[in-house]
Amino acid sequence: xxxxxxxxxxxxxxxxxxxxKAVAPLLAREADMSIEDAYRIQEHFVARRVAAxxxxxxxxxxxxxxxxxxxxxxxxxxxxxxxxAMLHENGATLxxxxxxxxxxxxxxxxVLKHDLVGPGIxxxxxxxxxxxxxxxxxxxxxxxxxxxxxxQDTVADNASCGVFVLGDSRGDxxxxxxxxxxxxxxxxxxxFSTAAGAxxxxxxxxxxxxxxxxxxxxxxxxxxxxxxxxGSQSTLVPVADGDELVCTVGGLGSCRVRFSGRAAA
Numbered sequence: 001x002x003x004x005x006x007x008x009x010x011x012x013x014x015x016x017x018x019x020x021k022a023v024a025p026l027l028a029r030e031a032d033m034s035i036e037d038a039y040r041i042q043e044h045f046v047a048r049r050v051a052a053x054x055x056x057x058x059x060x061x062x063x064x065x066x067x068x069x070x071x072x073x074x075x076x077x078x079x080x081x082x083x084x085a086m087l088h089e090n091g092a093t094l095x096x097x098x099x100x101x102x103x104x105x106x107x108x109x110x111v112l113k114h115d116l117v118g119p120g121i122x123x124x125x126x127x128x129x130x131x132x133x134x135x136x137x138x139x140x141x142x143x144x145x146x147x148x149x150x151x152q153d154t155v156a157d158n159a160s161c162g163v164f165v166l167g168d169s170r171g172d173x174x175x176x177x178x179x180x181x182x183x184x185x186x187x188x189x190x191x192f193s194t195a196a197g198a199x200x201x202x203x204x205x206x207x208x209x210x211x212x213x214x215x216x217x218x219x220x221x222x223x224x225x226x227x228x229x230x231g232s233q234s235t236l237v238p239v240a241d242g243d244e245l246v247c248t249v250g251g252l253g254s255c256r257v258r259f260s261g262r263a264a265a
Contacts, residue, residue: 001030001037010044013157016143017049020100020264025144027152038155045158046081054083058227059215060138061207062159077201078151079211080159082227088165093258096241099141101265102162104239104257105232106185106247108178108197108204109136109166112224118216123205126212129222132170133178133204135247135255138229139163140236146265164229169253179203182250183233188243195233204230 009026016023026041027033050056062078088094096102113131141162144153154160178197185192201207207230212222222228237245239259248254 001033001040005030006037006040007044009041009156010048013041013045013143014048016100017045020098022100022143022145022265025148025150025153026156027150028148033152033156035152035155038152041156042080042158045156046083049083049085054085056081057084057087058082058229059211059222060159060161060164060229061211061231062140062154077207077210077231078155078159079214080155080161082161082164082229086161086163087227088163088257090166090168091256091258092165093260094139094163094165095261096239096259096263097261099139099162099263100143101147102139102141102239102263104234104237104245105138105140106183106193106195106234106237106245106255107136107138107200107232108183108230108249109134109164110173110204110208110228110230112222112226112228114224116212116222118209118213118221121209121212121216123203123209126205126208127173130173133173133176133252134170135167135183135249135252136229137165137245137247137255137257138232139165139239139257164227165255165257166227167253167255171249171252173205176251178205181252184248184250185234185237186246186248187237192237192245193234197233199233200231204233207231
C-alpha cells in the first residue's frame, strides 16, 4: 500500500476518533491490506494525536484471551499505543459521550522500572523489569462501524484503544503469583465473570514478553515508567449510563470505574 493511502486511512481514523463517528471497515475497501500496512496506518493515526498534544505513556496488548478472540473473530494478539489523554484514575466516572461503541475489559497493568529491549525477552525478564502491577480496566472502543473488524482493521485502529483506568493498589510481581491470582469482575454489584492470569497467553508476563519481542524487532523499546496493559482476563463487558464495574485481583486489590451519559454510536 502506498504512503498516500496509508496517510489517508490514518487521517480518516483520526477524524473518526475526533468526531466520534465510526467508519466502514478498512479491509472491506482494501482487500490486499497486510498487517504491516495496518501498523503503518496505526502509526500515522497515533502521530496525529501526538501532534495535537498527547504523549505516549505506554502500550497495550489486545486479543490475548480466548473469549475476546472469539467475540472479535481475531485469533492473534496485536498491540497499540497508550496516550496521556487515555489515562483515568481509579474510581473515575467516564463520559460515554466521548466514546463511540465502548466495551470494558478487566486486566493487569505493568509499570516498568527498567527498559526492556527485545527480541530475546522472557517472562522472567519482564518480572525483573517491572516496578509494580495494578488491577485496571481498559475501555476498548472501535472506530470501525459495528465492530465489524478483522485483524487489519483493529490494528490500524490502534488496537481499538479507547481509554484505561488504573487501580491504586500496587503489587510486586516477584511476590504475587500473577499467573494463578484470581480476578473477580462485578457489574452493578453482581458477579459478571471470574478468571485468572493464566487466561492471558498462559500468564500476563508471557503476553508482555511477546510484545517486547515483537516491538524489539521493529526497533521500538519499552521504556522505564511506561504502562503496559497485558490483555483482558474477562469477556468484553457492555456498558451503559449508570453502570459501575469493579475488578478485584486476589492478593492485590481492586479497580473501580463508573459510566454516565450515552455513547455516540
